[in-house]
Amino acid sequence: MFRKRPPPEEERRLRANDREYNEKFQYASNCIMTSKYNIITFLPVNLFEQFQEVANTYFLFLLILQLIPQISSLSWFTTIVPLVLVLSITAVKDATDDYFRHKSDNQVNNRQSQVLIGGILQKEKWMNVRVGDIIKLENNQFVAADLLLLSSSEPHSLCYIETAELDGETNMKVRQSLSVTSELGDPNNLAQFDGEVVCEPPNNKLDRFCGTLYWKDCKYPLSNQNMLLRGCVLRNTESCYGLVIFAGPDTKLMQNSGRTKFKRTSIDRLMNTLVLWIFGFLVCMGVILAIGNAVWEKEVGALFQSFLPWDPPVDNFLFSAFLSFWSYVIILNTVVPISLYVSVEVIRLGHSYFINWDRRMFCSRSNTAAEARTTTLNEELGQVEYIFSDKTGTLTQNIMTFNKCSINGRAYGEVMDILGAQKKRVQPLDFSAWNPLADRDFCFYDQSLLEAVMVGEPAVHEFFRVLSLCHTVMSEEKKEGVLVYKAQSPDEGALVTAARNFGFVFRSRTPGTVTTQELGKAVTYTLLAILDFNNIRKRMSVIVRNPAGRIRLYCKGADTVLFERLHSCSHELMNITSDHLNEYAADGLRTLAVAYRDLSEEQWEAWAERFNGADKATDCRDDRLSAAYEEIEQDMMLLGATAVEDKLQDGVPETIAVLSLANIKVWVLTGDKQETAVNIGYSCKMLTDDMTEIFIVNGHTVQSVREELRKSRERMLESARTRDGGKEVEAQGWGGACAFGNGCGAGGASNWVSNESKCSPPQAPPSSFLESISGEFALIISGHSLAHALEADMEREFLETACACRAVICCRVTPLQKALVVELVKRHKKAVTLAIGDGANDVSMIKTAHIGVGISGQEGIQAVLASDYSFSQFRFLQRLLLVHGRWSYLRMCRFLCYFFYKNFAFTMVHFWFGFFCGFSAQTVYDQYFITLYNIVYTSLPVLAMGLFDQDVPEQRSLEYPKLYEPGQLNLLFNKREFFICIAQGIYTSVVLFFIPYGVLSHATQSNGVPLADYQTFAVTTATALVIVVSVQIALDTGYWTAINHFFIWGSLGTYFTILFAMHSSILFNIFPKQFHFLGSAHNTLGQPVVWLTIALATVICIAPVLAFRFLKLDLKPQLSDTVRYTQLVLQKKQKPCGRVGRGVGGAGVASGSALGRLGRGGSRRSGYAFAHQEGFGELITSGKNMRMSSLALASFASRHSSNWIDTLRRKKHANSTGMQNTPPTGEDSAASSQAPPLSTSSSPAGKAGQACYEYVLTHSPDDIALSVIRSPEREVGEYSTGTVQEAPFVWKGTGARINGASSPGPPPIAEETSSGE
């Protein structure tokens, strides 16, 4: 931290194998240091940092003031005790954090790497690697620094890396060295290598690198394609050599791990404003009292000098007033006590722990509990208005399951829907009996399909043959019979796996052949051509020659595309299949049609010629290729169609329903295609058939986008008008339109406003008006339209339109656009936003939103690392927001209200006393009382309230999502509430001063001794204060747990204990000066008058509050009050029986409806969404990546967890590394089932007997399947591919492994192999 920073580099220049030369530049070594302190610097640096907090400095300043005797109205310890407490707690926390950072730094720095020194490979610690060194990497090793790839053991000097730690993408990336260096090969040659690299200075752009290699008088440009970045893991590459370009802190990884922006909650900001106001108030009071002091000293004090001379430096009343100002600042500072900040932190920490501890946010499948990674945002969770969600992996599981198919006009896979929910208990088909190569995780229920295969229906065979041949999947077979598929897209994996289980096992491929095992018989096809997929073609084909020598083209693709290219004799079949496809699409399945075409030898040869010509063409190669493809993909025979389910995560539709009932708007931002996104929108009930209208904005130009947006707004207004019969809305609309027109005209924002005359019929209503339209609209906007919509001059329009819709889906958006959308809403709507996602592409929006939530255990850890909260299931979001967030908000608000109240009540008494003590800053209370009031007497009850309070039980907040609204509207703590609290506090202080004043000024003890002495007065007031605030907290506490009882009664008890102890003769005899209140407690509290006074003051303080609250509750009850009240009534007359039956009865219905997806017309018939990119086919045929299949796949299983990076990045949570490493065990999935997603009912009314009801409802499909599948014999963790039907948790992992061609599964799944029974 104090190291001198060298001037920023302009460019980097280094020479390989030349340490001397490179040393000139003083590049950073590869030693990283993420720790902030060492033993010596800890204290000063930490203190320095802590005193950068305004609050701490403020208290230090007060402390210094108190050391001046003329000012000091309080002893120094009243400030220093809390201050030291706070500082040391923070210091301890920082120290622990730093200790763990040291540990992880050490671990990383001491990793071994092989460095080429003097022509020999030597083991060196990572930290000793220098820029310019050449190091050797082996498979599965972490890349030690940012390297220029020189050569690798693979053909073409390719090298595969996994960048999950860097950008979160789990698919593998290919890197290739320059051809000149790839020839260097062995260490001897490399040692001679003296190329010089000139490149850009260190930066944090992960996807960009530019530089030049100078070697042997030649220049070679370098790009990111040649770079291996630190943090990546080498995969499927035996070894490679790299030249260190950036080391240690200069690496892109480290440059990226900058301190994340500190997020603050709105309550935080409000609190800071309020604290500033209070300081202003404090100064005002100080000034008033100082003026009072001046007047008093002049009028009275000057005359009183014979008894009370001024302190030496004071020679006139003005100076005295000046000092008195500071004295009052000291004694009145308790309006903002230091304990406020500490308590707030403690409460937030507590809430975070409650989130971490929540069993209902624990996913047994991935064995991850929810984690609050940021402890400071909890109450904001109760105020969320907009949720921005990623689709893949967040709403969906990113698992494709082969669900249904239609072969030759017959539909298979319908079994459950026909026979009803009960039949779900049916075992999935057991393939392994007759097919040893079957994937055990694959589930299919329809026996008839298997029978059809057995019987040997040719169409069925051909159908699966297509699936087993026409794809770009790679297979691994390390052990005989144990196949692992690595597919580009999960869809493909699902299809190939389906074929595999039905006896058409794809086993291996070479660039020219595909070997399958067809019903136990090995068949090798000659692969003649792969007609690769692309987005325009929407299909892919292969042309193969079977062993018998017949040539066939197999094609699969989107039905719309494929149906156009069918042979005319297929038309009848096409119609039937089309019906099936409609059904599938209505169920939200991703469909695809399958066809073949027989080719004669001549046809093939003729075409092959043209194809080769096109392939070799230098100009317009792509166009010519696709023309060639087009040519051959004609007159195909339809075989059937597949339906793959993009599995939603559990409870997604219910969650979305509940969230939208809570008035939270869910926007889906996805990189997926429009069709897919819309499909998912339907299946998760964001879009429904009863929506008034769905607007699709798909324009490519500014004008068209603007036009489309305008039209949708018009339509909204129209429909509103027609429905509401006009009048009222019309009037509003007109008024609103005018207002808006003016406002917008001033901003000069958009054309359409200025074009319209200002008060024209409501074409340009304000967003608030639009939002008030009751229609159900949805907006779907694509990425290229969004690019225009997010321009400065259109963003408002877009926002208004979008915000008026109930559902917004943005598809094909880039990560940056995701962030921009979030930013837009954040900026203009002043609403709390939450972004949820699982992948690296969500990081930007997660960081931008007020609250970022990462889905853990899915796609790498990038999103989780950037997030504030993480859990593994989307459905936990409802619990996080509606239960934890709501409570946090409620608790925090109640806490703050009470806290300000109690401190004003406490402090303002000094103000009133000032008028009676010559404005001399004499305190009313004993100084010990002042010291202990905030940290002992009143801290714990309010803390307990802040931690444990509940207005309604958790189930209710899910049943009544409307309960969430006060948070969104910021009703519980705002400036108004604050002033009410303050007013109440001041009122209390008035009562607490003037009641004892009125009573005691004349009262005497029963033995005649006057009660009006200072000490008696102090004890009386203090006792009354403690009792009043205790009664108040008792009134505020809505949920009296044993802890609350203990704290409240304990605080009172502690007060009296300490009071009597402090006023005892024992302490006095030891320190007569410090404890001069000797006997006061005894003398005072023995007097009935004093107790009568205290009782009087308490009643006067509390009665109005009680009356006010009662009236509010009685006349204008909030929903929470009503719910609470009803709860109470019901509790009193518990009727536990009779509901069970009803619940069960309801369950059947509920599960039925949960099962059945909305049937819809063909309007949204889905095309097959090829999720993968094109170009993979080429890679296969070129044989470039063939190496992969031969490689030891162990790497996938034994993926190292990279703890150090976790630690490095999670600054705050150093303790929770390696979170995902514990393998799930067989039994615990059983345990998982009992944590049902809480009531997911979307209809709050008429729901009784939740216990049974919810249980069945949420479990109906899955639980049962679970119990079946999870039999003890079940063998877990073979490397088998397969898709899972109807049992989503068995295994999410499979899906991840399917796409394992490009990505190994997430750690927990990978490890599962080793833990299998």
Next chain:
Amino acid sequence: MMASSYSAKEEDGHHSGPAGLGAATRTRKPDNTAFKQQRLPAWQPILTAGTVLPAFFIIGLIFIPIGIGLYVTSNNINEFEIDYTGTDMSSPCFNCSQNFSWNSTTPCKCVLSFYLDQPFESNVFMYYGLSNFYQNHRRYVKSRDDSQLNGDERSLKEPSKECEPYRTNENKPIAPCGAIANSMFNDTLDLFYINPSGSKTQIPLNKKGIAWSTDKRVKFRNPGGSNPNLTAVFKDTAKPVNWHKPVYELDSEADNNGFINEDFIVWMRTAALPTFRKLYRIIQKNNNMTPTLPRGNYSLEVTYNYPVRSFEGRKRVILSTISWMGGKNPFLGIAYMTVGSICFFLGVVLLFIHHKYGNRNNSSDIAS
């Protein structure tokens, strides 16, 4: 309408229990404890009409009688107050107050006569009262050395800095030091009953038992332990500047002299407010049936030592009897009656509002 949607049973966690126990030990599943799952059993009070309204009535019904009781008790107390500051030309003490100087050696005396129209039956407490005297001023309050007053020898020689500027005088430590002690009230008050015959009977004034017993026994101690020779003990100290005589001559009796002089202790217990009274003497009730102070004429002889004119202070003498709850204190009784009535009234108003506008109709049918 809300009723139907409720289940009385807290289903919460019921079915999750047994399965959770079966979870493997290695799972990260959070513990299923009531605390961690926020299911601690709790009492959830609600402000309902059934609780709030009775509370108001009960408060009212308790407070009003207490108030009446207090008021009556307070009214039965005899109290007589006489101002003897002497600011008025007509006042007998006018001269004394005008001719005051700290250094005067001859005491100025004045006699005030007054008439008690009611006999004082029980023990009578005699107070002196000061007004506009800021015993609660911060600088005043802290200007004392409790160690010294507790008999600490070192503090006797070396008083605390807090005592400045009354810490030392002519290089000798002041005992007792500080502004409080320095400004000790030193008027002497004697009370005479004027018999109908015209002769004066001095009323015996008891000067013991006027301080807090803890002060007398623990807080204040003469230095030198039990050494009866206070003169020797205080040998090397100076008397406070304003005092006429040193601390060891405050009284003739050994157990009421020096720091443990009760008048001194009473003075050192600073008042909370600028107008205060302090107990001066107690007139014990005689054993016979005659009142302590019968109705009639009295004269109060004041040895006027204490100046208050400079800061417009007032001096008073108060004679009062007391009851179980202390001296005359009408405020408390009135306050209780008022608050009690208001609470009761509030209860009525709330009841009315609740009946007329109350929003709980929907839930009352659940209850029925």
